[in-house]
Every structure is written in structure tokens, then in C-alpha cells.
Amino acid sequence: MGNINFGIDLGTTNSGIGHYENGKVMLLKNPVGFKETLPSVVAYKNERIIIGDKANEQLVSNPASVFSSFKRKMGTSELYTVNGEKETHPVELSALVLKELFNFSLNEKVTSAVITIPASFDTIQSNATKEAGYRSGLREVVLLQEPIAACLAYSNENDLNITEQKKWLVYDFGGGTFDAAIVNINERELKVIDNKGNNFLGGVDLDLQLLAKVVIPKLTEKTNLTDIWNQINDPNNIPYQKLGKYLLYQTEEVKKELSLKEEAWLELSFSEFDLDLELKISRHEINEIIAPIFEDSFELLEGLVKENHFDFSDFERIILVGGTTYIPYIRAELKKRTQLVIDSTIDPTTAVIIGATYYAGNKMSGLDANEETEANETEKAFDITLSVESQTQDLEELIAFKTPALEEGYFRVTRNDGGFDSGEVAFKNQASEFVTLLAKQVNYFTITILDLKRNRLYTKDNIAISHGFYNVDGQPLPNDICIELDADDETYLEVIFKKNTILPLKKSVYKTFSRSIAKGSDDKIIINIVEGKVGTMPGANLNIGYVEIKGEDLNDDLIRGTDIEMNFKISESRDLTVEIYVPSADHEITKTFNPQYQGDVDNRKILNELNQGLDVIREQLALNNDSEDYVLLGKLSKIKSELEDVKGSVMLAVDEILTVNKFQLLERKRRLLYEVDRLVFLRDVSFEMDEYTHQKEALLIQESEFSPTMRNEFNTIVKDEKLFLQSGDKFLIRRKRKALEKLAQTLYFNSDDSYEHIFFMLRLMDPEEFNNYSKVKKLLDQGEVAAEKNELKKLKSICYLIYPYIKDKGRDREMFSGTGLK
Amino acid sequence: MLTIINQIWEISNKAESNSYDAIARNLRRVNTEIEEMGYTVIDPLNRPYKETDADIEANIATTIHSKSKIVKVLKPIIYQNENGQNQLAQKGIVIVE
Structure with missing residues (x-):
């Protein structure tokens, strides 16, 4: 037997559910739309029942x-x-609303719950609420008065230690109802002494009043529109109806802004009426609207206090509940007139749910363990045949099913991203539902089958329907289309268009220059587009587009770190168009490559690719030197010699124009590098994954030393870790690992303690490795003294002074030319 | 972040209707950055109204009929992708006629 753990606020306008987990209250979110509250509204349409937001939007129409x-x-x-x-x-x-709330709990079936009721509810009303709970499928219902729930929320969330008797006032002003209650609170118990309320007093019509009394008069004054209020309320006047909806929405937005500011601008842009203006609204104007409504509520509050022979000074605080209490005027007036602490430390719209859940988390369930287990195991084997088109080009697709063993029931289909909900739909034996899809995405759906009492019989989630990735009618890309980019001392491929996406395609890519190019120089930036597989060596892929931005063509220098914009388009006939724009130099290039393009890649670039391949082979040969994998060693040696042969031929042809021979060389190079990739792929990816994991573990040991900026950087690097570790892209994993390494370096260089070691390393360096060693020697001597005295800060500054004298710090960077893009 | 996306969406609409070509490139750049951050911004203008589309909050100007469609978008639909999964981050606020 456990605790009840589920707390529910079954409200007049909105409801919500919380779950008590590990000593904390979790507000559960609607899996459709992800909101914490659900409008208490039910719509019936033919065989379909819709509950919540979508029902609410049809309330008027x-x-x-x-x-x-x-x-x-x-x-x-x-x-x-x-x-x-x-x-x-x-x-x-009410039972339908409760059932809908149970759907918020994805991991645990709700069998017992605490449901809140207004303090004013009599026995019949309370029993009706219990009845709704049982009808919804609950096996155990415990009622709790809303003011008590609110007080529990405030005392628990603020960790108040109540040691003496106190009295609190609860001021609950929702969308459609107002309730005030006196709660007696002591060390062990909370009790409602008395309450007063008005079921038809709320903030829901405040927006309409603000629109009618403030916005429309101002709009009339500034435009030639007349009689706006009557026209927007005329159901036959469609253009004005639309304008009315628009004005109401903008009024709601400005009201929210006025909760934070003294004045705000209402921006109106509505082309049908040629409206394009701004209206200034002040908080004072909204206060004039709210004042009479507040007076009504305060009269009830004051009456409650007086009728119970109390003064406001007999109370310790006022607890605020309900969305209308967000309005600053209400808070200020309450404070002014009662001189009490106005407690708004937690969200007044969810305070009752939080309190109910605290109560549920500490209330033992009367159900025995068998009943609970039974309730959680009702979904047994269920006979169903599902039929789904898993790949489509349409933005709507059909999910159909048959249930031979179930004559009648309800079904519901939801999209897991929260963008589609069929509502509960009645069916007999079989049914189908058109579902809407997000374009160019894998859309996941969940189908639930319920019996006539709406008990869940069957759920299947992750029903995948892919849009636009593959279809017999459209031509899919057979390989990834990638751009080659620089990373430190090597280049890698970044995907532009993924394999299997449907042509035609277009995408904008923004990158920065990794080195500067002087105008008029013979240096250049390379935009190399290849077709193949992301994660492989660039040279192992088919070159399908190649553009150079040459220094000699520029009107201005290209500065390292500035932006380049590249727009890529691939037509259905596979023509590739590359539009390049360099904002800093106002330089534009457009080139189109047809599928027969064989590549007029610069020979120096080909040599770089060959060198990259040879480096990989040398590294692998060194690593595997002691192994007995003679087959691998033999293959690698053979490829190495062939690559060297190709390299020789390319070097001979450095300045020659494009020839058929060059195409053959390119193809041979690609084939050989592809083979290298294939041979080392698995061990390389596995190696990079291990390296990444080790680096991350090492960094996490020093986690307590992270600055907030470093923590952000760390979180950015490890975000989507599962995805990149499973990508099979060794270059991507390596870049992530290197980013972690840089963080580790930052930590190392930030610490004064590191400079003992750094100084030691500088001392070990050969005098030949420095410029002007006599100066360096003096600094080293000063460092010796500082090290002896353990003056780490001084040692640190000496290390900084020595650093500029080190020769060839950037030699490797200079030797690597790459593409010039990162 | 959602507020920033909404503002950029409004600026883009204004730029488009007033032919501000000079900032079109910058806006395209900003929108690409937003996409790179995992957000998908959808403008549902002219989409047929369906009560099963939970990604919009509709203000319905007339009675719903089979040809009801979205005639004005006050806020776009925004999805956020995390760990390869999309989640609705903001419902579109629309007027339906």
C-alpha cells in the first residue's frame, strides 16, 4: 500500500494534475500542447469528443x-x-475532464487521486465530485477544500515552519469565480473556518471591457471607423468579426504587458481595414476597469472577516490564488487596505494543484497493493490490425485499424510532438483517421483504444510516418551532399542535404572564413561540394561542385572570422546551383554544375587530400605494427604505394590544364581513399568514441571548478550526445572531443597551480627554440625565484612574458591550407 | 527565445509586405540560425481549419464549415527539436474564417 500521490484541481475554467515524486511535486503537462492546465471545456462533434483547448476555441462559434x-x-x-x-x-x-487529465500521466496509471472542491461545496456537490472521480475510472477519491490546498502549497513550497496558531486569508480570484476563505493553521492542522464567494465574478470579461472601454474609443479617435463595438458583435458582419478577434487578442497581450509596465503600446496591423497604427495604453486605464470588479471581491472579503468577528490585523497573510490576482492593482489595493503580507511567492494559477499534490503525496492510499497492480496491468494482449503508410509525400495520411474482438469503443490518435490530437472518437470494429504531418520530418503517433466506459484497452506509440524522405513518385538523393570545411589541421564533411531526401532541394548555409585573403593575392577560399557519405574523408567522395574565391578577383580583403553566405539548390534533374555572397566584400558568385561535371579541382587541393589519406595510413600502420593482422597491414601498404603513385602523377601535372588523364587520376584517388576509409572506419569511430568518453569523464572530475560560462559551453558540447555518438561520423565525434579538450585547457590555464608545471616545461625547452634567449634566460631566472617562494601569480605572469619568444608556435597552422571555411 | 522568434517573424512579415529587400538577406540569415538551434517555425496561413490540429489556437470568426481556413496568423507555430525529437514549443495563434 502506497500513498495516493496524484493531486487534481478540477476548476471551473481550468483544471490541472500534479504527481508527487521523490518528495517533490511535479506539475504534469498535457502531452498535446504541453500546457500545465487544461480548460474545463468539453465539445461533442458527431462521434468525436474533444476536451480542453480545442473545445474551448469553439465555445463561441x-x-x-x-x-x-x-x-x-x-x-x-x-x-x-x-x-x-x-x-x-x-x-x-467533469468525469471527461478528469479522464483527460489522467492522460497527462504517461508513466503511471491514475487509480487514486485527491480532487479539490471549493470550500462552499455542500455534501451533494461534494458527492457529485466524488461520483465524477469514480466515473472517470478512479478507484479511490479523496476530496480536499481548495483554500486548504492553496495554504498547503504556500507553506510547503516556502518550507514554513509553523509552530503557533495563525490565521490566513485565501483570496481566490479566477477567470469566472471568486472565493475568499479564512483558514486556521497550526502545527498539525489546516482548517477552513468560513468562506464566502460569488460563482459569477471573475476576470474573464476583463479583456472584453478593456477592449470596449479603452481600445475601441482610442481606435475610433485615430481612424475613420465608426460604431466598431456593435459591428464586431454582429454575427453577420464577417470582416468586423475577424477584426474583433484580432483586437481582443492584441488587448489580452497588452494587458499582460501592463502587469509588468506602467504603459504599453498596442500595435495594430490589419490590412483588410488598412490599419497600421499604435495605441498607447496605460496601467491607469486598466485599473479603472478592474476597480469595480475588485470592489465586489473586496466587499465579500471584508464581509467574511467582519461576520467572523475578526479584523484584518488578526491575519498573518493573504494567499493569492487564480490568474486574475496577477493584476498589480489587485495586489496593491489588497496590501493598502488590509496592511497584510500579500503572498504571491508561487504561481497562483497552479497553487491549488501543488497543494493537492502535497496532500496526496502524504496521504496513504486505501487501495491494497493487488488492486493497484491489477489497475496497472489492465492492458493485456489486444487483438488489433493496424494499417499505416509509413512513407508519404502528402501532408495528410491515413491510420486505419480493425479490432475483431471489440465491437464498440473509442479511439484516439495523437502526434508525439503535441501538434495533432483526434480527440476521443467512437467506432465499431474498425475505423480510420486522417492525421496531419510535419513536412520533411519523421512524425511519430500514438493510438489508444478505449472501451465504452473509456477504460484504456490498448496503446501503441511511436507509429512512424516519414514525410518527404522517400517516395516512388519523387527522386530521392542516393547519397549525402556535403561541403568540405576546416577543423584545426584537417578538413571534414558537413552535410548539406541528407541521403534519401526528395528532390528538388534548397538550403542556405552560413560559415565563417578560417583565414584572411588579401585582395589581389594568389591565395583563395575553396568551396568544395561532394556527394558521398558524411563522416568519411573528403577526398573519398565524388566532387560535384567546386568554386574558388580568389584574392585576385576581390575588391576588398577577406578577413578571418567574417561571414560567407552560400545558397545551394539541387533541381529534380540533379543540377547543382551554388550562390555565394560575401557581405564584407560585397562579392557574389553564382555557378551551376550539371550531373556530368567531373571536377576541375585545383591540383594542390588534390595533393592535400592525398596527403590526408597517406597520413591516415601511416598512423594505422604505426598503430598496427605489432599486431598480427597481416591482411589489414598488407592492404594498407598496397594502398599506400598506389596513393604515392597517384601523388607523383598529380605533382607532375601541377600546372597542366584539365585533361582526361586528370579525371582518371581523380577517380583513382577517390577509390583508394574510399578503401582506406572502409578499412579503418569501425576502429576509428570506436577509438574516437572512447577518446570522447575519457575526455568527458576527466572534465567532469573538475566540474566544481566550472565557471557559469564554462558550464554553458560544456552543456552545448554534450547536447544531443546520444545522436552524435551514434552518427558514425568520426570527424564529428573528434570535434566534440576537441571542444572538450579546449575546455579542459581553459580550466588548466585558469588555475594558478598549473603554472608550476608550465614553467617547468618552459625550462626544459632548448635555447634554440626561443627568439632572443638572453631575455628569456633572465625571465627564467626570475621564474626560478618565484617558484621557490611558491609565488604562483608571479610565476604565471612570467610564463606569459616568455610565451611570445617561443619560435614557430603557429607553424602547423600555417602549413595547413584547407578550404578557408569553418 | 520564443519571444525573439515571434519578433523576427513579425519583422520578416513587415519586410515582405513593404518590400524591404535590403534586410531580406539578414532576415534569412537569422532564420537559418534559428533553424540551426533546433526550432521549426511554421506559418499556417491559408491552412484549412481542422479541430484535430492541436498546434493552433484558433479564434473563430464565424461558424465552422468544411471550407473554414486560417485567414490571419498572429503568432506562428514553433516546434523545438531536442535529441532528435520535435516538441510543440508554441501554438500558432490564428483567426479562422
Whole structure:
């Protein structure tokens, strides 16, 4: 037997659910839309039942089949007619809202819950709430008064240690209701002494009043529009209806801004009415609207206090609950008139959920363990045949199913990213649903089958439908299309278009220059586009586009670190167009390459690629020298000799124009480098993964020394770690590892303690390795003294002074020419 | 971040309707950066209205019928990709007619 752990605020306008986990309250989010609250609204449309936001948006346009505020009618015999046919009642509607909230809990089935009720609820209303709980499938329902929940939330979240008796006032001003309560609180117990409320007083019409009394008069004054208010409320005047919706939304936005500022600008841009203006709205204007509503609420609060023979001074604080209490005027007036502490330390819109969940987390469940287990194991083997088109070019696709063993029930399909929800739809034996897809993405769906009482019978998640990746009607890319970029002393490929995406394609890529190019010089930047596989050596791929930005063609110098914009397009017939723009030099190049392009790559670049391949082979031969993998060693040696042969031929042809012979050499080079990649691929990736893991572990040991900036950098590097470690791209993993290495270096150089070691290394260097050794010698001598006295800061500054005298610091960088892009 | 994306989306719309070609390139650049950060921004203008599309918050100007569509977008739809999974980060705020 465990604790109940689930707390629910079943509100008049909004509801929410929390879960108590490891001593903490977690507000559960709607898997559709990811909000923490759910509008308590239910819509019926044919066989479909929609609950929450999507039902709420049809409240005005489709009032006959959309129901809200039914909490006010709990415990009454009120019946609602659905589309002129069947009837429903508040308990049933509340049960639907509860069931929808249970869907927020993805990992655990909700069988017991604490549900909050207003302090004003009588026994019949309370029992009706319990009944709704049981109808929703709960096996155990515990009720808790909303003011108590709010107080629990404030005391627990603020870790208050209450040692003596106190009285708190709860001021709960929601969208449609107002409640005030006196709560007695002591070391062991919270109790509502009395309460008062108005079920039809709330902030929901505040936006409309602000629109009618402030925005529309200002708009009338500034434009030639007349009688706006009446026209936007005329259901037959469609253009004004649209304008009305727009104005209301902008009014809501400006109201939120006025919670933070004294004045705000309402920006109106509505082309149908040729509107393009700004209206200044001040907080004072909104205060004039809220003042009468606040007066009504304060009268109730004051009455409650007086009727119970208290003064405001008898209370310790006022707890704020409900979205309307965000308004600064309300907070200020309450403070001014009561002289009490106004407690708004937690979000007033979720305070009741938090309190209910704290209570649930400490309330033992009356269900025995068997009942709980049984409840969690109701999803047994279920006979269903699903039919889904897993790849499509359409933005809508059909999910169909048959359930031979289930005559009637409900189904629901949701997209896992929260962008699609079918609602609960009635079906008999079989059904289908058109689902909408996000373009060029793998879309994942979840289907749930429910019985007629809406108990979950079956769930299947991760039903994948890929859009635009492959289709018999469109031509997919057979390989990755990549651009070659620089990384330290080597180049690597970055994907522009992924294999299997459907043509035509276009993409903008922004990079920076990794070195400067002087105008008029013979230096150049290389834009090399290849087709093949990301993660392999650039030279092992087919060259399909090659552009040079030459110093001799420039009007201005290209400065290292400035931007280059590249737009790539591939047509359905595989023509590649490259548009290049360098903003700093206002330099533009456009080139189109057809599929027959065989590459007019600069010979020096080919030599670089060959050298990169030879370096890899030498490294592998050295690493495997002692191994007995003679087959591998033999293959590598053979390729090495062939590559050297190609290199010789290319060197002879350095200044020659393009010839057929060169194409053959290029093809031979590509084939050989591909073979090198193939031979070393697995061990290279595995090696890089190990190196990355070791580097990360080493860095995490020093985690406590991270500055906030370093922590951000670290988080950025390791973000999506699973994805890049599984990518098979050794260059990518290596870049990540090197980025971690740089962080480790920063840590090392930031620490004064490191300079003992750095100085030691400088001392070991040969005098030949310095310029002006006599000066260096003097500094080394001073360093000796500082080291002896353990003056680490001084030692650090001496090391900095010596550093510029070291010869050839950037030799490796200079030798590596690369593409000039990173 | 969502506020920044919304502002850039508004600036892009204004630039487009006023033919501010001079900043088009800069806006394209900013939008690409936003995409690189894992955000997908979708403008659902003219999309047919479907009550199953949970990625929009519709203000419905008339009664819903089979040809109802999105006629004005006040805020775009934004998805955020983390660890290869998309998640709705902002519902589109739209007017439906």
C-alpha cells in the first residue's frame, strides 16, 4: 500500500494534475500542447469528443455542442442537450475532464487521486465530485477544500515552519469565480473556518471591457471607423468579426504587458481595414476597469472577516490564488487596505494543484497493493490490425485499424510532438483517421483504444510516418551532399542535404572564413561540394561542385572570422546551383554544375587530400605494427604505394590544364581513399568514441571548478550526445572531443597551480627554440625565484612574458591550407 | 527565445509586405540560425481549419464549415527539436474564417 500521490484541481475554467515524486511535486503537462492546465471545456462533434483547448476555441462559434463552467452546476439535476439529441450532465462532463487529465500521466496509471472542491461545496456537490472521480475510472477519491490546498502549497513550497496558531486569508480570484476563505493553521492542522464567494465574478470579461472601454474609443479617435463595438458583435458582419478577434487578442497581450509596465503600446496591423497604427495604453486605464470588479471581491472579503468577528490585523497573510490576482492593482489595493503580507511567492494559477499534490503525496492510499497492480496491468494482449503508410509525400495520411474482438469503443490518435490530437472518437470494429504531418520530418503517433466506459484497452506509440524522405513518385538523393570545411589541421564533411531526401532541394548555409585573403593575392577560399557519405574523408567522395574565391578577383580583403553566405539548390534533374555572397566584400558568385561535371579541382587541393589519406595510413600502420593482422597491414601498404603513385602523377601535372588523364587520376584517388576509409572506419569511430568518453569523464572530475560560462559551453558540447555518438561520423565525434579538450585547457590555464608545471616545461625547452634567449634566460631566472617562494601569480605572469619568444608556435597552422571555411 | 522568434517573424512579415529587400538577406540569415538551434517555425496561413490540429489556437470568426481556413496568423507555430525529437514549443495563434 502506497500513498495516493496524484493531486487534481478540477476548476471551473481550468483544471490541472500534479504527481508527487521523490518528495517533490511535479506539475504534469498535457502531452498535446504541453500546457500545465487544461480548460474545463468539453465539445461533442458527431462521434468525436474533444476536451480542453480545442473545445474551448469553439465555445463561441458552436455553443450548442460545447460545454463549460459545468462545475457551477455540480450536484444539480441540470441536463445538457448535445446537438439536440442525447443528454449529458455536469458529473459526466467533469468525469471527461478528469479522464483527460489522467492522460497527462504517461508513466503511471491514475487509480487514486485527491480532487479539490471549493470550500462552499455542500455534501451533494461534494458527492457529485466524488461520483465524477469514480466515473472517470478512479478507484479511490479523496476530496480536499481548495483554500486548504492553496495554504498547503504556500507553506510547503516556502518550507514554513509553523509552530503557533495563525490565521490566513485565501483570496481566490479566477477567470469566472471568486472565493475568499479564512483558514486556521497550526502545527498539525489546516482548517477552513468560513468562506464566502460569488460563482459569477471573475476576470474573464476583463479583456472584453478593456477592449470596449479603452481600445475601441482610442481606435475610433485615430481612424475613420465608426460604431466598431456593435459591428464586431454582429454575427453577420464577417470582416468586423475577424477584426474583433484580432483586437481582443492584441488587448489580452497588452494587458499582460501592463502587469509588468506602467504603459504599453498596442500595435495594430490589419490590412483588410488598412490599419497600421499604435495605441498607447496605460496601467491607469486598466485599473479603472478592474476597480469595480475588485470592489465586489473586496466587499465579500471584508464581509467574511467582519461576520467572523475578526479584523484584518488578526491575519498573518493573504494567499493569492487564480490568474486574475496577477493584476498589480489587485495586489496593491489588497496590501493598502488590509496592511497584510500579500503572498504571491508561487504561481497562483497552479497553487491549488501543488497543494493537492502535497496532500496526496502524504496521504496513504486505501487501495491494497493487488488492486493497484491489477489497475496497472489492465492492458493485456489486444487483438488489433493496424494499417499505416509509413512513407508519404502528402501532408495528410491515413491510420486505419480493425479490432475483431471489440465491437464498440473509442479511439484516439495523437502526434508525439503535441501538434495533432483526434480527440476521443467512437467506432465499431474498425475505423480510420486522417492525421496531419510535419513536412520533411519523421512524425511519430500514438493510438489508444478505449472501451465504452473509456477504460484504456490498448496503446501503441511511436507509429512512424516519414514525410518527404522517400517516395516512388519523387527522386530521392542516393547519397549525402556535403561541403568540405576546416577543423584545426584537417578538413571534414558537413552535410548539406541528407541521403534519401526528395528532390528538388534548397538550403542556405552560413560559415565563417578560417583565414584572411588579401585582395589581389594568389591565395583563395575553396568551396568544395561532394556527394558521398558524411563522416568519411573528403577526398573519398565524388566532387560535384567546386568554386574558388580568389584574392585576385576581390575588391576588398577577406578577413578571418567574417561571414560567407552560400545558397545551394539541387533541381529534380540533379543540377547543382551554388550562390555565394560575401557581405564584407560585397562579392557574389553564382555557378551551376550539371550531373556530368567531373571536377576541375585545383591540383594542390588534390595533393592535400592525398596527403590526408597517406597520413591516415601511416598512423594505422604505426598503430598496427605489432599486431598480427597481416591482411589489414598488407592492404594498407598496397594502398599506400598506389596513393604515392597517384601523388607523383598529380605533382607532375601541377600546372597542366584539365585533361582526361586528370579525371582518371581523380577517380583513382577517390577509390583508394574510399578503401582506406572502409578499412579503418569501425576502429576509428570506436577509438574516437572512447577518446570522447575519457575526455568527458576527466572534465567532469573538475566540474566544481566550472565557471557559469564554462558550464554553458560544456552543456552545448554534450547536447544531443546520444545522436552524435551514434552518427558514425568520426570527424564529428573528434570535434566534440576537441571542444572538450579546449575546455579542459581553459580550466588548466585558469588555475594558478598549473603554472608550476608550465614553467617547468618552459625550462626544459632548448635555447634554440626561443627568439632572443638572453631575455628569456633572465625571465627564467626570475621564474626560478618565484617558484621557490611558491609565488604562483608571479610565476604565471612570467610564463606569459616568455610565451611570445617561443619560435614557430603557429607553424602547423600555417602549413595547413584547407578550404578557408569553418 | 520564443519571444525573439515571434519578433523576427513579425519583422520578416513587415519586410515582405513593404518590400524591404535590403534586410531580406539578414532576415534569412537569422532564420537559418534559428533553424540551426533546433526550432521549426511554421506559418499556417491559408491552412484549412481542422479541430484535430492541436498546434493552433484558433479564434473563430464565424461558424465552422468544411471550407473554414486560417485567414490571419498572429503568432506562428514553433516546434523545438531536442535529441532528435520535435516538441510543440508554441501554438500558432490564428483567426479562422
